[in-house]
Amino acid sequence: MDAVVVPMEHGLALAAVLFSIGLIGVMVRRNIILILMSVEVMLNACGLAFIVAGAKWGAADGQIMFMLILSIAAAEVVVGLGLLLQVHRRVGSIDIDETSRLRG
Amino acid sequence: MSVELFLFYLAATVSLVSTILALTRYNATHALIYLIISLLASAIIFYLVGAPFAAVLEVVIYAGAIMVLFVFVVMILNLGARGDDLEHQWLKPGMWLFPGLLCLILFLEMIYVLSGSSQNLAGTVVTPKEVGIKLYGPYVLAVEIASMLLLAGLIGAYHLGRRYLVDSRKES
Numbered sequence: 001m002d003a004v005v006v007p008m009e010h011g012l013a014l015a016a017v018l019f020s021i022g023l024i025g026v027m028v029r030r031n032i033i034l035i036l037m038s039v040e041v042m043l044n045a046c047g048l049a050f051i052v053a054g055a056k057w058g059a060a061d062g063q064i065m066f067m068l069i070l071s072i073a074a075a076e077v078v079v080g081l082g083l084l085l086q087v088h089r090r091v092g093s094i095d096i097d098e099t100s101r102l103r104g
Numbered sequence: 105m106s107v108e109l110f111l112f113y114l115a116a117t118v119s120l121v122s123t124i125l126a127l128t129r130y131n132a133t134h135a136l137i138y139l140i141i142s143l144l145a146s147a148i149i150f151y152l153v154g155a156p157f158a159a160v161l162e163v164v165i166y167a168g169a170i171m172v173l174f175v176f177v178v179m180i181l182n183l184g185a186r187g188d189d190l191e192h193q194w195l196k197p198g199m200w201l202f203p204g205l206l207c208l209i210l211f212l213e214m215i216y217v218l219s220g221s222s223q224n225l226a227g228t229v230v231t232p233k234e235v236g237i238k239l240y241g242p243y244v245l246a247v248e249i250a251s252m253l254l255l256a257g258l259i260g261a262y263h264l265g266r267r268y269l270v271d272s273r274k275e276s
Binding site for chain 2: 005011021033036038044051054061064071075076078086094
């Protein structure tokens with residue numbers, strides 16, 4: 001199958017809008033799980049921008065950058081969810097405002 | 105506007121709608137379902153613009169592995185009979201209607217694209233072979249760095265997941 005020639009501006013605009021949604025999610029939501037999911041949305045939007053830009057030039061570099069973003073997302077989500085479990089054990093809640101006082 | 109370009113805009117719309125729905129849910133389980141649909145829509149977009157390898161990785165690693173991790177944690181946080189009741193209450197049949205509809209759109213799109221009837225637009229497809237050659241050629245240092253990052257993530261998760269972190273703190 002041949003690839004569809006998508007206007008690069010539209011692909012990048014989609015990535016920008018998805019990133020903005022994720023950013024708003026990080027700032028607005030107070031549930032730690034939802035915040036982590038918003039970060040995932042932002043990382044995915046970055047990957048989308050790389051893929052679209054790489055497809056514009058027919059280069060493999062965009063996909064390689066996407067794979068690196070994928071590994072970053074995996075590492076980030078593992079550490080984030082580990083922190084979430086610790087917060088849940090200590091505070092008994094997954095509301096991020098409960099952890100606003102970080103005492104040693 | 106050609107049919108193939110319409111497919112891109114359809115997938116983009118599904119992606120936007122499901123992402124917005126995901127991040128506005130009060131319930132983490134519902135949000136996860138919509139987020140998985142959003143990632144599947146991204147995979148369709150990747151395939152359409154000529155990155156089949158990235159599309160497969162998106163489904164296998166993002167929607168498969170990372171989202172399953174989220175599901176595990178959501179399930180860990182509400183164990184027991186109370187959790188079962190809550191889940192029964194959250195995953196009502198009516199709740200599946202809209203996610204099912206979005207999934208159906210993506211599924212039909214995938215069937216149409218894979219049936220091979222779309223061959224009239226000539227863009228370049230970057231095959232997995234080209235990606236692999238470049239990944240282990242000029243980008244081999246990035247692979248090493250990514251492996252170190254994943255090792256750091258593994259150690260961090262092991263450290264943070266220990267139960268006795270809490271106990272040692274109480275003793276001191």
